[in-house]
Structures are given as C-alpha cells and as structure tokens.
Amino acid sequence: MDFTPDDTQAEIASLAAQVLGKSDEPGQQWHALAEAGLLALPLPADLGGDGLGVEHVAPVLTEVGRVAAAVPAYAVLALGILPIEALGTPQQRAEFLPPAAAGEAVVTAALHEPSAPLTSIPGTSGVAADGAWTVTGVKTQVPYAAEAVRILVPVALPTGTGVALVDPRADGVQVRPAHNASGTPEYTVRLDGVRVTEADFLQDRTSGHALQTVHRFALAGALALGDGLLAGALALTAKHVAERTQFGRPLATFQAVAQQIADVYVASRTVHLAAVSAVWRLASGLDADTELDIAAYWLAEETPSALGICHHLHGGVGVDRSYPLHRYSSAVKDLGRAVGGAAHRLGRLGERVAG
Structure with missing residues (x-):
C-alpha cells in the first residue's frame, strides 16, 4: 500500500x-x-x-x-x-x-479501571432507578477529568454495555489527582450512585459497539501522537549528535553513535508504518482491530527503549529540564500506559489471532 x-x-x-x-x-x-x-x-x-x-x-x-x-x-x-x-x-x-x-x-474519556486497561467488560455498572440509571465504579488514568465538561464513561448495564457522558461535577463523582510521568492533568474518578439519564448515553448502548468505537479512536489517536513523539525525539537527537563534537569530531561520525541513531530511526519508521496502516484501515471502514493491536504493541514496546537511546546519546544534557528531550520521554511513558502496555497489547493480539 x-x-x-x-x-x-x-x-x-x-x-x-x-x-x-x-x-x-x-x-x-x-x-x-x-x-x-x-x-x-x-x-x-x-x-x-x-x-x-x-x-x-x-x-x-x-x-x-x-x-x-x-x-x-x-x-x-x-x-x-x-x-x-x-x-x-x-x-x-x-x-x-x-x-x-x-x-x-474539554471532553475526555475514562477507559481504564484498576488492573484493567481499556477494559471491554467494565466493572463500572449501572442500576435502573426512577426512570434513569445510578452508576457506580472506579476509573483510572483519566486525562483532564477535572477540567472536562463531560467524561465518556463505559458502563455495564443489564442490557449490554453503554458509554455515558458524565458531568465530573455531578453528585456522587469524586475526581482525585493522580501522578504521571509528564505532569499533565490526570485523575482517578470514583462514581458512587451517579444519576445518568437515557439522554446522557451515546447511541447504540446495548451491543457494545459504542465502547468498541471509543477504544478504536483512543488507540488510533495514541498511535498518531506516539508516531510524532518518536519522530520528534529522533530529529532532536540527530541534530545534537551532528552538532556536538568530541575529540575534534562530530559525535555522528563515530560508528557506535551512528549505529545507535540508526536503531532509533528503524524504531521510528516501524511505529510510523504501523500507525499509518492502522489509521488507514480504520478510516476506510475496514476491520482495523488487529492492525490497531499490532501498532499499539510496537508503540508500547519500541518507543521507551528508543527514547532511552536518545537520552544516552545526549549525555547529561538529555536529563536537563531546560532541554526538551524529557518532555518526549515522559509523554511516551504515559502513552504506553494509555494503550495498556506492551504485554497487554500482545496478549490482546494473541487472543484475537487465536479467535
């Protein structure tokens, strides 16, 4: 293609x-x-x-x-x-x-639960009450939850799985700050009998299609963002080793340095191709789940080690907060958690291939 x-x-x-x-x-x-x-x-x-x-x-x-x-x-x-x-x-x-x-x-989504990243069977559940639903559960790793006007919350219902638009300021919602690598806003959201009406649910709330669609967009977005993060870190590192001299020669002219930056390039091209392929299939209306799993695995597996090489090639300047490289490596760590981690993605891919 x-x-x-x-x-x-x-x-x-x-x-x-x-x-x-x-x-x-x-x-x-x-x-x-x-x-x-x-x-x-x-x-x-x-x-x-x-x-x-x-x-x-x-x-x-x-x-x-x-x-x-x-x-x-x-x-x-x-x-x-x-x-x-x-x-x-x-x-x-x-x-x-x-x-x-x-x-x-800001509108965001709460797709993770304790020990259950991107869960397809939410532990968060809804119980019918007075013509509406009361929703109870815990969501983790929710970006910008406190700043959002609505959070897309997957909910297990007696009739299937739906995705509700929940107001983070509604009665029964607790939004607590959580730590991440990059320092961007992230929260744990607890729901205790939160009232959700039928009008608050996205369409198609019984077949699980809504949750699958949200997951696909979440993975596609993470892949596109991760593709850029790795490409940006590679460009930053290539510029550094081309300009920094050691023993009177640019670092890039040393064979060991050239081999390591080549490894980062290969990782970047791998993630890029996998991401673009998965997004293309999703946009074309084709079955993209396997490609999304493959690309997300490569993202979670390859980018952290590639960023480690970038830091190594920068030496001390790579860990200086006044230098931008730490923003890339921190964001990559958070993004790896956002897709569930390499082991989780590989497990999902194995389940899909095995049927």
Whole structure:
C-alpha cells in the first residue's frame, strides 16, 4: 500500500506544524490550534467543521507529538470529539462539539479501571432507578477529568454495555489527582450512585459497539501522537549528535553513535508504518482491530527503549529540564500506559489471532 499523505493531509500537517511552532507556551499553542480550525476538522459543516475523519485528525496529533506540546489534543480529539461525532445524538453533538472545537471546553474519556486497561467488560455498572440509571465504579488514568465538561464513561448495564457522558461535577463523582510521568492533568474518578439519564448515553448502548468505537479512536489517536513523539525525539537527537563534537569530531561520525541513531530511526519508521496502516484501515471502514493491536504493541514496546537511546546519546544534557528531550520521554511513558502496555497489547493480539 502507498500511505503517502494526500494533499489535504499534507496541508493539515503543515498548518499544524506552523501554528505549533509559533510558541512554546501550551495555552497559546492550544488557542492557535483552535483558531486555525484544526480542532474542528471532524465536525460537520452545520456545526462549523470540515466533515473530515480520523485520517485527517491523525496528522494534527502527530504534529502535536513532534513538538511534545503539553496540550489536551489527545483527550479532546481522540477521546472526545471523534467518538461524540460518530456516536452522539444530535443534541449531544450540538452541545459539546462546537465548544470543544473552539478550544473552550474539554471532553475526555475514562477507559481504564484498576488492573484493567481499556477494559471491554467494565466493572463500572449501572442500576435502573426512577426512570434513569445510578452508576457506580472506579476509573483510572483519566486525562483532564477535572477540567472536562463531560467524561465518556463505559458502563455495564443489564442490557449490554453503554458509554455515558458524565458531568465530573455531578453528585456522587469524586475526581482525585493522580501522578504521571509528564505532569499533565490526570485523575482517578470514583462514581458512587451517579444519576445518568437515557439522554446522557451515546447511541447504540446495548451491543457494545459504542465502547468498541471509543477504544478504536483512543488507540488510533495514541498511535498518531506516539508516531510524532518518536519522530520528534529522533530529529532532536540527530541534530545534537551532528552538532556536538568530541575529540575534534562530530559525535555522528563515530560508528557506535551512528549505529545507535540508526536503531532509533528503524524504531521510528516501524511505529510510523504501523500507525499509518492502522489509521488507514480504520478510516476506510475496514476491520482495523488487529492492525490497531499490532501498532499499539510496537508503540508500547519500541518507543521507551528508543527514547532511552536518545537520552544516552545526549549525555547529561538529555536529563536537563531546560532541554526538551524529557518532555518526549515522559509523554511516551504515559502513552504506553494509555494503550495498556506492551504485554497487554500482545496478549490482546494473541487472543484475537487465536479467535
């Protein structure tokens, strides 16, 4: 297959790189992405968007990763806007998508539970009560939960599995800060008898299709972001070893250094090809689950060790907080947890192949 970006994808990537390069301040970068219309790409025309799909959102996330921008692009685009656009009711889409696309509101998803990353059988459950549902459970690793206007919460119901839009300020919701590597907002969310109405659920709440769709967008977004993070770290390291001299020679001219930077290049190209292939299949309406699992495994397995090589080749400067490399390695660690880790992804892939 030829995965060369089409003209629209190339223009989106170029515009995203341009607006992100104007400032290193996350708030300004986020405002610039919104002002450029890059957060509105998946919205339909009647909501002020371009009606584009995940294959056009992916380049935005890749460019965010390439500069390791500390903005909520993954949460808002992959965990919020794409699922709501695909599965939301007309009322939900009209209420939440325009503010999110304008950079004025955050929508995120709670897809992990204790010892159960990206669980397909949620321990969080709903019980019918007074014409609605009371939802109880614990969600972990929820990005930007306290800042969000709604959290997409998978819920096990007697009739199947649904995904509810939960207000983090509703009665019965506790949002507690959690630690991560990058220092970006992340929380544990506890729900204790939270009232959720039928109107709060995304469409198709009985077959499990809604949760599968949210998971696919979450993985696709993580892959695109991780592709950019590894490519950005590689570029930063290649520049460093080309400019830094030792014994009167650039570091890049030493055979051992050249071999190590080549290993990072191979890892970057592997992750890139796997990510682009999986996103292409998802955007084309094909069965992409196996490709998403494969790509997520490579992301979780290869990127941490590749970033370790980047740090090694930088020497002491690589761990200096005034130098940007730590932003890449920290974000990669968090992203590895977001896809469940290499062992989890390999296990899921094995189950899928075994039927």
